Amino acid sequence: MASNNQHRTSLLVVDDEFVVRDSLSKWFRQDGYRVETAEDAASALRLMDKGPWDIVLLDIKMPGMGGLELQKRIKEIDPSATIIMITAFASVESAVQALKEGAFDYVTKPVDPDHLSHLVQNALRQKSLSKENIKLREQMSHLLTPDEIVGDSPEMKRVIELASSVAQTDTTVMIRGESGTGKELIARIIHANSPRKFFPIIAVNCGAVPEGLLESELFGHEKGAFTGAQYRRKGKFELADGGTIFLDEVGTISARMQVQLLRVIESKHFTRVGGSESIKSDFRVICATNRDLEQAVKEGSFREDLYYRLNVFTVSLPPLRERRSDIPALTQHFIRKYAQAMNKTVSGIDPSALDLLVRYPWPGNVRELENVIERAMVLATPPAIKPCDLPFQVVQAQPAANGDSLEAVERAHIIAILNRTNWNITRSAGILGIDRVTLYNKIAKYGLKRP
Amino acid sequence: MPPILLVPIPPLQPETLATLARGIVERFQIAVLTDGSKSIDPAPAYDASRNQYDSSLLLSILLRLHSAQNGKILAVTEVDLYIPVLTFVFGEAQLDGKAAIVSVRRLDERFYGLPEKSSLLEDRLLKEAIHELGHTFGLLHCRRFECVMHASTAVEEIDLKSSSFCPECARLLDQKNRMGENG
Ligand SMILES: [Zn+2]
Numbered sequence: 001m002a003s004n005n006q007h008r009t010s011l012l013v014v015d016d017e018f019v020v021r022d023s024l025s026k027w028f029r030q031d032g033y034r035v036e037t038a039e040d041a042a043s044a045l046r047l048m049d050k051g052p053w054d055i056v057l058l059d060i061k062m063p064g065m066g067g068l069e070l071q072k073r074i075k076e077i078d079p080s081a082t083i084i085m086i087t088a089f090a091s092v093e094s095a096v097q098a099l100k101e102g103a104f105d106y107v108t109k110p111v112d113p114d115h116l117s118h119l120v121q122n123a124l125r126q127k128s129l130s131k132e133n134i135k136l137r138e139q140m141s142h143l144l145t146p147d148e149i150v151g152d153s154p155e156m157k158r159v160i161e162l163a164s165s166v167a168q169t170d171t172t173v174m175i176r177g178e179s180g181t182g183k184e185l186i187a188r189i190i191h192a193n194s195p196r197k198f199f200p201i202i203a204v205n206c207g208a209v210p211e212g213l214l215e216s217e218l219f220g221h222e223k224g225a226f227t228g229a230q231y232r233r234k235g236k237f238e239l240a241d242g243g244t245i246f247l248d249e250v251g252t253i254s255a256r257m258q259v260q261l262l263r264v265i266e267s268k269h270f271t272r273v274g275g276s277e278s279i280k281s282d283f284r285v286i287c288a289t290n291r292d293l294e295q296a297v298k299e300g301s302f303r304e305d306l307y308y309r310l311n312v313f314t315v316s317l318p319p320l321r322e323r324r325s326d327i328p329a330l331t332q333h334f335i336r337k338y339a340q341a342m343n344k345t346v347s348g349i350d351p352s353a354l355d356l357l358v359r360y361p362w363p364g365n366v367r368e369l370e371n372v373i374e375r376a377m378v379l380a381t382p383p384a385i386k387p388c389d390l391p392f393q394v395v396q397a398q399p400a401a402n403g404d405s406l407e408a409v410e411r412a413h414i415i416a417i418l419n420r421t422n423w424n425i426t427r428s429a430g431i432l433g434i435d436r437v438t439l440y441n442k443i444a445k446y447g448l449k450r451p
Numbered sequence: 452m453p454p455i456l457l458v459p460i461p462p463l464q465p466e467t468l469a470t471l472a473r474g475i476v477e478r479f480q481i482a483v484l485t486d487g488s489k490s491i492d493p494a495p496a497y498d499a500s501r502n503q504y505d506s507s508l509l510l511s512i513l514l515r516l517h518s519a520q521n522g523k524i525l526a527v528t529e530v531d532l533y534i535p536v537l538t539f540v541f542g543e544a545q546l547d548g549k550a551a552i553v554s555v556r557r558l559d560e561r562f563y564g565l566p567e568k569s570s571l572l573e574d575r576l577l578k579e580a581i582h583e584l585g586h587t588f589g590l591l592h593c594r595r596f597e598c599v600m601h602a603s604t605a606v607e608e609i610d611l612k613s614s615s616f617c618p619e620c621a622r623l624l625d626q627k628n629r630m631g632e633n634g
């Protein structure tokens with residue numbers, strides 16, 4: 001932040017036009033930079049005493065000593081100054097000359113603010129990346145985790161440990177796990193604990209974007225690239241500059257996109273759809289898949305070179321049924337979440353209902369659990385969720401967890417019906433097609449208790 | 452705190468201003484007045500060669516007209532804004548000053564040849580309005596990409612941030628407000 005005065009970025013604007021000096025200095029002061037302006041080469045050289053200037057924006061065409069000559073003088077005084085030339089449309093040739101003589105880049109008046117701002121950021125990043133990384137690393141002694149990460153099971157602790165160890169490197173990470181296990185959350189944790197945390201993490205669900213649109217979604221497009229493209233749009237890789245791109249369901253992309261993906265990951269350069277300008281972006285890749293990529297490589301549907309590019313460091317998320325001990329804490333977390341969102345006073349869950357949740361196999365993992373709780377919170381009457389608030393499927397699926405014997409199925413079915421009728425014996429017996437005495441006998445036989 | 456004055460600069464849909472007013476009240480906890488009679492004619496700021504309006508000029512006209520106004524002033528318009536050296540701006544603010552202006556023109560999906568999405572437009576406008584008002588309260592750009600004070604030079608970047616201040620910016624804003632009240 002700008003409050004850190006010792007490292008405050010300094011910027012010198014040299015231009016003979018008052019309005020350029022005035023608007024650029026106002027514009028950059030909002031970034032917290034120290035900005036000074038000079039109307040000609042002589043005053044610019046005088047201001048070199050008040051440097052060092054991280055960035056000098058230099059008008060190429062000024063009365064008296066021009067920008068090219070001034071660039072040479074400035075470089076003599078401070079070889080580390082980053083110079084960005086400002087040109088009018090007519091003087092692009094001299095701008096190219098300036099580049100040959102060591103200018104960082106040039107912009108044409110009037111300047112696209114997006115271009116200027118990213119140019120300056122890139123210049124600054126290049127200057128201070130190493131310093132900055134060390135500083136950030138020192139600040140991050142403990143791992144920040146969002147409160148959605150709930151669970152004390154050894155399996156989950158192991159995942160968090162892995163995520164934290166890889167976060168501060170710039171390594172490509174592949175997150176594997178069934179759908180609904182929270183792969184994106186882990187990606188966000190890795191990003192939030194990395195030196196890139198001030199830059200965005202951009203998530204792309206490769207499986208959800210139609211093949212025809214994925215290319216422009218990832219790389220952006222230029223005006224006129226296709227029907228309806230009346231203006232330039234930035235793609236995900238461009239937005240991820242400085243940050244992280246999270247490619248979810250990476251196993252679903254087509255052979256053609258695999259080639260493009262490999263190219264951009266290797267070169268960090270790409271062009272927008274319908275464009276020719278090479279765009280550079282400095283991103284970290286985190287990807288996720290629930291597919292057997294090794295099998296896909298064997299079958300030839302996933303490129304081996306891309307596979308090795310992506311599969312550098314793997315974090316595997318266990319399915320919820322393999323960390324059942326986390327279910328009570330997760331349940332409580334979601335109850336709190338939805339109680340707040342729905343403004344309801346339901347604050348807990350009956351032990352018998354919790355028991356059902358713990359035993360259910362959860363093919364849809366944490367996401368399914370959250371959906372079940374959200375639905376139950378709608379139905380529940382305070383103070384707690386009861387078995388009858390849980391969807392029938394949860395209850396019915398119970399035999400799978402208990403075995404497939406006829407007795408197990410009968411027991412589960414009786415529980416389900418009793419829960420559905422809120423333990424109304426007459427109605428339950430009616431639904432089951434048995435008399436009340438038989439139902440009482442079965443309740444005693446299976447040791448069922450009213451919740 | 453004196454209320455924030457919202458000033459429409461035509462053309463502008465009245466609902467746009469009403470929706471925005473509600474959002475600003477929520478974020479700043481300061482009363483918001485919308486007053487169409489305080490409006491100005493943007494014509495003097497028009498540059499025919501660019502087919503755009505000089506936002507700095509609009510700000511200075513606004514300030515001259517409302518020099519007696521106590522609180523912050525936010526002008527909202529549909530015309531396309533620029534500052535002379537840049538191709539466009541979403542808005543402009545006087546840092547630690549009184550007035551700010553935002554344009555909905557480039558926040559509208561239709562500007563990019565895409566179908567209209569009014570809720571997205573409302574979100575973007577609220578973010579940019581709060582951002583520019585933040586500048587008038589003396590806030591600088593923030594590095595946190597989710598923070599409303601993060602600088603955005605493209606709509607895609609506006610969509611990445613939230614309409615809230617990060618804890619650090621919220622603390623600074625609070626500090627500046629308290630200083631403002633004492634002084
Ligand atoms: Zn700003």
Ligand SMILES: [Zn+2]
Pocket residue numbers: 593594595598599600601616617618619620621
């Ligand atoms: Zn902030």
